[in-house]
Amino acid sequence: MPRVDRIAEPWGTRTPYGPGEPWPVRVDEFLEDGVRAEDVDRWVQSASILHSNGDGLDIAVKDGRIVGVRGRAGDRVNHGRLGPKDLYGWQAGNASDRLVRPLVRDGGRLVETDWDTAMDRIVRRTRELLDEQGPSALGFYTTGQLFLEEYYTLALLAHGGLGTNHVDGNTRLCTATAAAALKESFGSDGQPGSYTDVDHADVIALYGHNMAETQTVLWTRILDRLAGPNPPAVICVDPRRTPVAEAATVHLANRPGTNVALMNGILHELLAHGWIDERYIEDHVVGFDELRERVEQYPPERVARICDVPEERLREAARLIGTARRLFSTVLQGFYQAHQATAASVQVNNVHLVRGMLGEPGCGVLQMNGQPTAQNTREWGADGDLPGFRNWSNDAHVAELARIWNVDPLDIPHYAPPTHAMQMLRYVEEGSIRFLHVTGTNPAVSLPELARVRSILSQDRLFLVVQDIFLTETALLADVVLPAATWGEKTGTFTNVDRTVHLSERAVDPPGEARPDLDIFLDYARRLGLTDKDGAPLVKWHDAEGAFEAWKECSRGRPCDYTGLSYARLRGSGGIQWPCDDEHPGGGERLYAGGLFWSAPDQCESYGRDLVTGAPVSPTEYRALNPSGKAIIKAAAYVEPHEPPGEAYPFWLTTGRTLYHFHTRTKTARAPQLQRAAPESWVEMSEADARRCGFAEGDLLAVETARGEVRARLRVSGIRDGVLFLPFHYGYWDQPGGCEPEKGQGGAANELTLTDWDPASKQPIFKTAAARVSRAERGRGEPSKAPTTTASRPVTAPGDVPATRGGTDAEAEESVITAGGTS
Ligand SMILES: Nc1nc2c(c(=O)[nH]1)N[C@H]1C(S)=C(S)[C@@H](COP(=O)(O)OP(=O)(O)OC[C@H]3O[C@@H](n4cnc5c(=O)[nH]c(N)nc54)[C@H](O)[C@@H]3O)O[C@H]1N2
Ligand SMILES: Nc1nc2c(c(=O)[nH]1)N[C@H]1C(S)=C(S)[C@@H](COP(=O)(O)OP(=O)(O)OC[C@H]3O[C@@H](n4cnc5c(=O)[nH]c(N)nc54)[C@H](O)[C@@H]3O)O[C@H]1N2
Numbered sequence: 001m002p003r004v005d006r007i008a009e010p011w012g013t014r015t016p017y018g019p020g021e022p023w024p025v026r027v028d029e030f031l032e033d034g035v036r037a038e039d040v041d042r043w044v045q046s047a048s049i050l051h052s053n054g055d056g057l058d059i060a061v062k063d064g065r066i067v068g069v070r071g072r073a074g075d076r077v078n079h080g081r082l083g084p085k086d087l088y089g090w091q092a093g094n095a096s097d098r099l100v101r102p103l104v105r106d107g108g109r110l111v112e113t114d115w116d117t118a119m120d121r122i123v124r125r126t127r128e129l130l131d132e133q134g135p136s137a138l139g140f141y142t143t144g145q146l147f148l149e150e151y152y153t154l155a156l157l158a159h160g161g162l163g164t165n166h167v168d169g170n171t172r173l174c175t176a177t178a179a180a181a182l183k184e185s186f187g188s189d190g191q192p193g194s195y196t197d198v199d200h201a202d203v204i205a206l207y208g209h210n211m212a213e214t215q216t217v218l219w220t221r222i223l224d225r226l227a228g229p230n231p232p233a234v235i236c237v238d239p240r241r242t243p244v245a246e247a248a249t250v251h252l253a254n255r256p257g258t259n260v261a262l263m264n265g266i267l268h269e270l271l272a273h274g275w276i277d278e279r280y281i282e283d284h285v286v287g288f289d290e291l292r293e294r295v296e297q298y299p300p301e302r303v304a305r306i307c308d309v310p311e312e313r314l315r316e317a318a319r320l321i322g323t324a325r326r327l328f329s330t331v332l333q334g335f336y337q338a339h340q341a342t343a344a345s346v347q348v349n350n351v352h353l354v355r356g357m358l359g360e361p362g363c364g365v366l367q368m369n370g371q372p373t374a375q376n377t378r379e380w381g382a383d384g385d386l387p388g389f390r391n392w393s394n395d396a397h398v399a400e401l402a403r404i405w406n407v408d409p410l411d412i413p414h415y416a417p418p419t420h421a422m423q424m425l426r427y428v429e430e431g432s433i434r435f436l437h438v439t440g441t442n443p444a445v446s447l448p449e450l451a452r453v454r455s456i457l458s459q460d461r462l463f464l465v466v467q468d469i470f471l472t473e474t475a476l477l478a479d480v481v482l483p484a485a486t487w488g489e490k491t492g493t494f495t496n497v498d499r500t501v502h503l504s505e506r507a508v509d510p511p512g513e514a515r516p517d518l519d520i521f522l523d524y525a526r527r528l529g530l531t532d533k534d535g536a537p538l539v540k541w542h543d544a545e546g547a548f549e550a551w552k553e554c555s556r557g558r559p560c561d562y563t564g565l566s567y568a569r570l571r572g573s574g575g576i577q578w579p580c581d582d583e584h585p586g587g588g589e590r591l592y593a594g595g596l597f598w599s600a601p602d603q604c605e606s607y608g609r610d611l612v613t614g615a616p617v618s619p620t621e622y623r624a625l626n627p628s629g630k631a632i633i634k635a636a637a638y639v640e641p642h643e644p645p646g647e648a649y650p651f652w653l654t655t656g657r658t659l660y661h662f663h664t665r666t667k668t669a670r671a672p673q674l675q676r677a678a679p680e681s682w683v684e685m686s687e688a689d690a691r692r693c694g695f696a697e698g699d700l701l702a703v704e705t706a707r708g709e710v711r712a713r714l715r716v717s718g719i720r721d722g723v724l725f726l727p728f729h730y731g732y733w734d735q736p737g738g739c740e741p742e743k744g745q746g747g748a749a750n751e752l753t754l755t756d757w758d759p760a761s762k763q764p765i766f767k768t769a770a771a772r773v774s775r776a777e778r779g780r781g782e783p784s785k786a787p788t789t790t791a792s793r794p795v796t797a798p799g800d801v802p803a804t805r806g807g808t809d810a811e812a813e814e815s816v817i818t819a820g821g822t823s
């Protein structure tokens, strides 16, 4: 079996295929040094937890430890393939510095304690605040990285039991716009498309989505189509020269923050050339006339000026989209983390609606998720809704949920949408939220404007509980730290972006006294003595499978119907999509075939919002607009970003990811192969800008915005002129400072970002800020340590910068399984 250095070759060996053919199987495997496949005691079924792709994999266990992973050949998502984070990231669980005992703050310091003491403190403080102020004193800030069963339990205890409306996920930073865009266009969350659309599409458009680095296995599928007969055309909209841009037929490197203008330009061309399906629009859509009027104002020459892209290239992209027979689109953070996030993402849905391209093979939209279980976070009702995609402003939906939970409808707060994370932070700042329970997220690195976040989270009057697997920057600020068990150490399910549900089984015991998040939530509910309206325990399950069975009832009859699923069915399967019910016993591959949507006034998850002000549309207005449940076209005018560059801060600053790290690096920095590939932060700048400023590769630069300063070494990359890029992965836990920057050193990208968000989705703006840059120190003749295999590839001659390699301890096995056998 060939061994491949998958740090040097992140996408591995090509297995080309043609349109409509099945994607060949290639099984990737990586085992710890010295362990051979025949030494493995057990293989335990799971799926990847380091992105939203949901790659099916088996966990290798030897002597009670995780020693490796292997892709599942029969999984519908990955057909056996794994990406670099899948292959190496699991090692974090074995790290020697896992949290193994609860910690409490005593005399200003965090000290070890037992579970009873820690939980007593939390329960006591919860009760005190309920007595003093009521449920509005309590906030829960959770994640897109737990399991469905854990979320559902938290939903019940927080919404139905404690009765607080302050429940949100870090998914607010991540995929709130995916949900918002789907709700605006189709009345409900739920991705129309399927990964198999890649197999059929003749045009694939990626909007603000560096799929090559962030969903490496899905990108591998596209690379294999590109290497096969009749490859699709690829369109990339991204200000950086990402690997997607390099592979693209047309790359539109638009100026950051101009996505709405760009989309309006494309729609202008579709309408002007009649590349639309009038019949589909007539039968299945409302709002088309408004779109026609709006996009008339965006002829290509105007759009080219706003976006600073060549007019001809824009026309070419529109022609490809307009003449595609099967168009597949994906959207992600370049669109979502922006001031007009929802407005821009909705225009991508509009392209599919005017072209009538939904619900057929190859004709999908994926308003992408980022985190592995973000879809579930939205299903259980963080992100502004109630569980089961129920509409908080529809009394019948609230009543149904109350019936399922056996509580009074008035006990489920629904006077307003559930509070969004940025607003929760504001309430903490003002002192009205006084208890904040943070699970599976590291806001002291991932929220915008970190100096403000640190000052808010370290207030004395706030009781901060952090439930994590490591002592993170956020945990260092906590009053109580609870050690969680993680992936591989607990059982549960999760759902990826194309609605595929996977079961992940417990493979090993958690370290020390660490406990699954589910057990912690169950313990909290029990100690609080939460009851239903008949006085019986509110939470009626005791384990993951019990929670799953309860969730199935909650999902019944909703778009995300899980009633046809069970642990038994998922065990051994290659992933099953929802809806899975009597009508779709094998799972529904695509939504909205035949132009049927979940948008009727009585069914829809949301009545929508004004895209400019964010004001919720009233039930009456919605009924008038869309009485019979069609798709909704919402047009939008382009508005300038809120903080455009000017004299003092002449550059656009954008932030994002690199292939080798996950978020705040708590896991990937503890996987040596990944950490070595991208050991420290860097700042990207174009060749022309670097020359003009007199900077050279490897110089230490100080990047400043109105909020702060960050230092990083320069990588001269293929980024467009006028834009700087910082990866946001690098916080402080492995630095001398611990939880904040030392003066004049390093610094996390979010020291620089601003407190501001999209009006409709409330997703913070991480992709634009005005910045200036100066040289702090001349380079030592060495290049920056940014990866060379990715968007940070240097523009200098090959050889000037050593290529990113993993070496022998990064060699993974690949077996390509063809009709003729294994190679
Ligand atoms: N390796 C890796 N993979 C991951 C993750 C990770 O941390 N590391 N995280 C996962 C998660 S939670 C998420 S949300 C996803 C995110 O996945 P992506 O959205 O693909 O990642 P980002 O790097 O945040 O942003 C994508 C691109 O947006 C571009 N961009 C910036 N500003 C603009 C703009 O104004 N317009 C346009 N059109 N593009 C712009 C950036 O140049 C960048 O290449 O990745 C998931 N997968
Ligand atoms: N500037 C900038 N900022 C960004 C972004 C950007 O593009 N630019 N992207 C945003 C996006 S899309 C996202 S998703 C966020 C991500 O930001 P975070 O959510 O802060 O990122 P993570 O580092 O994944 O944090 C997850 C935490 O959960 C812990 N953990 C892991 N597994 C478990 C478990 O099983 N149980 C518990 N209890 N804890 C666990 C990890 O150790 C880690 O501390 O960052 C956002 N911030």
Ligand SMILES: [Mo]
Pocket (backbone or CB within 6 Å): 173, 174, 175, 370, 371
């Ligand atoms: Mo994310």
